[in-house]
Amino acid sequence: MNTCRWIKETQRWCDGEAVDTEAVERHVAECAVCASHAEAIRVMRGGVQAAATREIISDAQFPAFMEGIREHIRPDRPLRRGWRALTSLSATAALVVALIGFFLLTGGPQDVQAVEIELYETELEGATVTSYYSEDGTATVWVTMPEEESS
């Protein structure tokens, strides 16, 4: 806690605004409270100045500085990406070749009949059953019954 009545004058002295500079200097030299306060102000201002110091890149440092920037904006390992693209292209080509081979070997996707007759039969003795498709694709199962069954 500051108790000296000179404390405000010491503050002005630190700011370079003291009315009687010599008198304040003499007092600060004798008063521990004001001397401590003046020292605290000096330290605080020194820290602020240090924080406010602007970094200056010298001409000698500039090439290294720019190289550091380029490292971060340069395309990421273009050689490796090229290999990746080549691998992907090869895999796609292999897939296309495999599909072509599959279709050549199997004759491609089979046509699906709208109606497919799987099996047909009759229990009538002497009767026959046939299955056929008409020109428009209609599936027909036809039983031909023997004469005695026709009566």
Place this chain on the structure above:
Amino acid sequence: MNPLVFSLIVATLMGASETVNIRAVVVHAYDSGNKEKEFDKGCEEVRDVLKDLQFDTYRLVKAVTISASFGKETSTRVHPRYTLHVKPISRDTHGRTKVFVRISEAPKTIRGKPRNVLTTTANAAPRKKFILGGITLDRGKGIVVLSVLN
């Protein structure tokens, strides 16, 4: 109950109870000496698939829509002498319904047994007609035009 298990059970029950509607149009086809083919009004819905047959006259016997469950045979009397039985079995990846169909003939005597005049299994796309024919009917043939509606 776990919601996933509950959903599976519900889906299974719904699948098991799913019905298939099958349209059956029974036609009596015969030759009556007409120069041009004659279809009665009841045969209009199946005229397109009958036009290639070699009969000149077509009369409707019965038209019916049968609701049948998968795995269960449903029977419908389509003529005093014949009964149509249909049993949906499954659906394939193309949306076709595999259906077992048979036409049985009533026994001719009291002690006789019904006989299967025609039995077939078909994979049918929705609303695509197919024909079971050649069944003896009076002075002509009985033709059943079937189509799975759903």
